[in-house]
Amino acid sequence: MRVALFVTCINDTLRPRTGQAVVTLLERLGVEVDFPDAQSCCGQPQFNTGYRHATEPLVRRFDRAFADYEYVVTPSGSCAAMVRDNYPRIAARAAAEGRGRELAGAAARAVPKTYELTEFLVDVLGVTDVGAYYPHTVTYHPTCHGLRLLGLGDRPRRLLERVRGLTLKELPGAEECCGFGGTFAVKNPAVSAAMGADKVRAVTGTGAEAVCTVDNSCLLHLGGMLTRQGSPVRPVHLAEILASTEADAQRSGAAKEGVR
Amino acid sequence: MSRSFLGMPAFPRAAALSTRDTRLRANLTHATHTIRDKRAGAVAELDDWAQLRAAGAAIKDRTLRHLDHYLERLEESVTAAGGRVHWAADADEANRIVTRLVRETGEREVVKVKSMATQEIGLNEALAQAGIRAYETDLAELIVQLGDDLPSHILVPAIHRNRGEIRDIFRREMGRWGRPAPEGLSDSPAELAEAARLHLREKFLTAKVGISGANFMVAESGTLVVVESEGNGRMCLTLPETLISIVGIEKVVPTWQDLEVFLQLLPRSSTAERMNPYTTTWTGTTDGDGPRTFHLVLLDNGRTDTLADTVGRQALRCIRCSACLNVCPVYERAGGHAYGSPYPGPIGAILTPQLRGITGPLEQSLPYASSLCGACYEVCPVAIDIPEVLVHLRERVVEGGPVTRRGARVVLKPAKGHAAERAAMRAAAWAFDHPGALRGGMRLAARTRRLHPGRLPGPGRAWSDTRALPAVPAESFRDWWQRTRGGADRSRRGGVK
Ligand code: SF4
Numbered sequence: 001m002r003v004a005l006f007v008t009c010i011n012d013t014l015r016p017r018t019g020q021a022v023v024t025l026l027e028r029l030g031v032e033v034d035f036p037d038a039q040s041c042c043g044q045p046q047f048n049t050g051y052r053h054a055t056e057p058l059v060r061r062f063d064r065a066f067a068d069y070e071y072v073v074t075p076s077g078s079c080a081a082m083v084r085d086n087y088p089r090i091a092a093r094a095a096a097e098g099r100g101r102e103l104a105g106a107a108a109r110a111v112p113k114t115y116e117l118t119e120f121l122v123d124v125l126g127v128t129d130v131g132a133y134y135p136h137t138v139t140y141h142p143t144c145h146g147l148r149l150l151g152l153g154d155r156p157r158r159l160l161e162r163v164r165g166l167t168l169k170e171l172p173g174a175e176e177c178c179g180f181g182g183t184f185a186v187k188n189p190a191v192s193a194a195m196g197a198d199k200v201r202a203v204t205g206t207g208a209e210a211v212c213t214v215d216n217s218c219l220l221h222l223g224g225m226l227t228r229q230g231s232p233v234r235p236v237h238l239a240e241i242l243a244s245t246e247a248d249a250q251r252s253g254a255a256k257e258g259v260r
Numbered sequence: 261m262s263r264s265f266l267g268m269p270a271f272p273r274a275a276a277l278s279t280r281d282t283r284l285r286a287n288l289t290h291a292t293h294t295i296r297d298k299r300a301g302a303v304a305e306l307d308d309w310a311q312l313r314a315a316g317a318a319i320k321d322r323t324l325r326h327l328d329h330y331l332e333r334l335e336e337s338v339t340a341a342g343g344r345v346h347w348a349a350d351a352d353e354a355n356r357i358v359t360r361l362v363r364e365t366g367e368r369e370v371v372k373v374k375s376m377a378t379q380e381i382g383l384n385e386a387l388a389q390a391g392i393r394a395y396e397t398d399l400a401e402l403i404v405q406l407g408d409d410l411p412s413h414i415l416v417p418a419i420h421r422n423r424g425e426i427r428d429i430f431r432r433e434m435g436r437w438g439r440p441a442p443e444g445l446s447d448s449p450a451e452l453a454e455a456a457r458l459h460l461r462e463k464f465l466t467a468k469v470g471i472s473g474a475n476f477m478v479a480e481s482g483t484l485v486v487v488e489s490e491g492n493g494r495m496c497l498t499l500p501e502t503l504i505s506i507v508g509i510e511k512v513v514p515t516w517q518d519l520e521v522f523l524q525l526l527p528r529s530s531t532a533e534r535m536n537p538y539t540t541t542w543t544g545t546t547d548g549d550g551p552r553t554f555h556l557v558l559l560d561n562g563r564t565d566t567l568a569d570t571v572g573r574q575a576l577r578c579i580r581c582s583a584c585l586n587v588c589p590v591y592e593r594a595g596g597h598a599y600g601s602p603y604p605g606p607i608g609a610i611l612t613p614q615l616r617g618i619t620g621p622l623e624q625s626l627p628y629a630s631s632l633c634g635a636c637y638e639v640c641p642v643a644i645d646i647p648e649v650l651v652h653l654r655e656r657v658v659e660g661g662p663v664t665r666r667g668a669r670v671v672l673k674p675a676k677g678h679a680a681e682r683a684a685m686r687a688a689a690w691a692f693d694h695p696g697a698l699r700g701g702m703r704l705a706a707r708t709r710r711l712h713p714g715r716l717p718g719p720g721r722a723w724s725d726t727r728a729l730p731a732v733p734a735e736s737f738r739d740w741w742q743r744t745r746g747g748a749d750r751s752r753r754g755g756v757k
């Protein structure tokens with residue numbers, strides 16, 4: 001099977017190792033991964049801030065970039081939700097404004113082929129045990145878009161539970177927003193920071209070594225807070241956990257030995 | 261009540277202050293978490309909740325689509341039952357009508373039961389100017405009124421107060437409004453409730469004019485429906501000689517059968533009760549029973565304009581259950597006053613700018629008072645997609661566009677102060693549509709990464725005050741792919757340049 005990776009702009013620029021982890025993981029599961037170079041951003045920051053018109057070229061670009069693929073896999077719950085929830089909406093509004101039905105075709109093609117990583121693993125590949133090894137305590141924060149817009153349900157948990165060596169810690173108030181919300185963090189900094197602080201307190205209270213999500217945007221916000229507080233809790237994308245193996249653990253163990 | 265919401269600072273500023281109020285935060289967190297957990301339990305008891313919710317949304321949508329028809333039907337039924345119907349296009353007109361009606365009775369005091377519509381139009385202030393004193397009789401409204409305060413929640417307007425604060429307010433203020441608080445009043449809920457009961461009973465028994473709102477108006481019979489927990493509404497509807505009800509035009513439901521759906525959705529969503537303790541239905545006037553005169557003031561005040569917006573009109577489905585407030589993480593931290601209107605929380609963030617128009621700084625800031633987490637949509641018993649409307653209104657703020665104001669189609673200009681953001685968004689969108697330029701920019705960012713500041717200037721400062729900025733890695737994913745997969749042809753197949 002051949003799939004296209006939609007790495008998303010945040011991962012591309014700020015967290016390339018998440019994209020690398022997806023490549024490693026999918027190839028290990030026997031999937032051929034391509035990275036169509038013409039891809040860019042899903043348009044979520046523009047759309048959610050009110051610049052709907054600026055997202056129209058990005059809908060077209062998404063459609064063209066992934067035209068040859070049956071599956072587009074992305075390690076970002078909110079970008080998958082952007083495609084699935086808002087592309088049809090953008091198309092419908094454009095049609096209502098008399099700009100033809102061309103966007104409708106693009107949206108109709110994009111929606112059914114776009115999968116968030118855990119959906120792809122569980123629903124398409126039918127695996128929950130991806131052969132990962134991650135000897136750490138981890139707490140899982142189900143991001144709002146993964147939880148409510150995509151309805152990921154227990155897919156991420158089922159994957160995490162099959163990771164050898166991993167101890168999953170329950171996160172109190174898990175379903176509450178972390179307070180990132182894209183430009184919300186900039187436009188309402190006080191409330192965003194208050195929400196983030198409460199979430200970080202919940203995370204730290206679990207005693208876990210790492211907090212994991214299916215969305216790096218939330219992790220950048222939480223990670224930024226954890227760093228500022230000098231907390232040792234690491235933000236880790238789920239893909240990076242699923243890509244880890246015994247060999248990686250040994251290698252990083254050896255590296256540590258070497259340092260000492 | 262001497263205070264009103266007008267002139268509130270824009271949301272982010274108001275919220276920055278209230279977020280620091282630790283007592284407010286504690287009161288709100290406690291209250292909203294308790295009720296939200298109970299609501300979830302009450303809703304989970306019904307297997308057909310999803311169908312009920314869909315039915316509620318469908319009835320409201322159908323009614324709104326034919327609102328002119330149902331309002332005329334309502335007017336006929338109310339008139340036939342002995343009531344009189346008055347139409348008010350805006351707040352001023354509604355206030356004038358009500359003031360005139362009260363004056364005609366010769367009375368100078370009225371009892372009121374919770375009506376958000378009257379807060380929306382500032383009725384108490386208008387009556388006060390005409391020398392008429394309005395007494396709030398809903399327990400929480402009473403606390404707000406005695407405390408010279410503003411409501412901060414749809415259902416529990418004094419949610420921001422704890423018991424100790426309420427005791428202090430009662431002790432200090434009750435005597436100035438009527439029967440004083442009993443000696444040695446404690447902060448036990450039973451004693452507080454009894455103090456309020458005695459204070460209010462005096463008012464009910466002397467008042468000749470009652471003013472109410474309504475949860476629903478049934479078009480086929482002209483029936484006013486008031487749903488409540490305390491029974492004060494029932495007293496207010498039945499004891500006075502004259503009843504004046506001020507009701508938003510979106511509150512009409514076609515038939516009694518439609519009511520069945522809402523009487524299931526409302527109590528579970530709002531108070532987590534299977535059935536609310538008091539449901540009063542009142543139709544016109546009856547000799548020897550209840551008010552001898554009944555006036556219904558149907559209030560538009562921006563509702564028809566809202567109806568003209570195909571995306572935003574769903575806000576008019578709202579049955580004011582307050583479930584969206586209780587789950588909202590932003591409301592929980594900012595408190596209700598920051599929303600600058602009797603409609604706080606997520607519903608307020610979409611209703612207020614639509615009813616008042618998105619022209620003032622507060623109204624322009626409200627659509628951004630959300631992280632778009634979607635919790636409000638999930639709990640809303642009439643399935644209002646609040647995030648969808650928020651984003652739609654944000655578009656009106658930053659890009660302008662067609663809106664209806666006072667029945668006329670006008671094109672709104674983009675709000676001031678968004679020029680830099682608009683330019684940045686357009687530039688980003690352009691770069692994202694030109695991957696060559698994007699790659700260049702990313703490489704530049706990676707190469708200069710040692711120069712990046714730890715804190716941001718300008719609007720980003722507030723971000724970096726509490727959060728460390730992410731470091732830009734040396735190599736983007738794109739470049740890693742190019743380097744390790746060697747720009748092999750397979751990456752080109754799906755590509756367009
Ligand atoms: S928007 Fe929905 S949840 Fe919020 S008060 Fe109205 S009906 Fe209730």
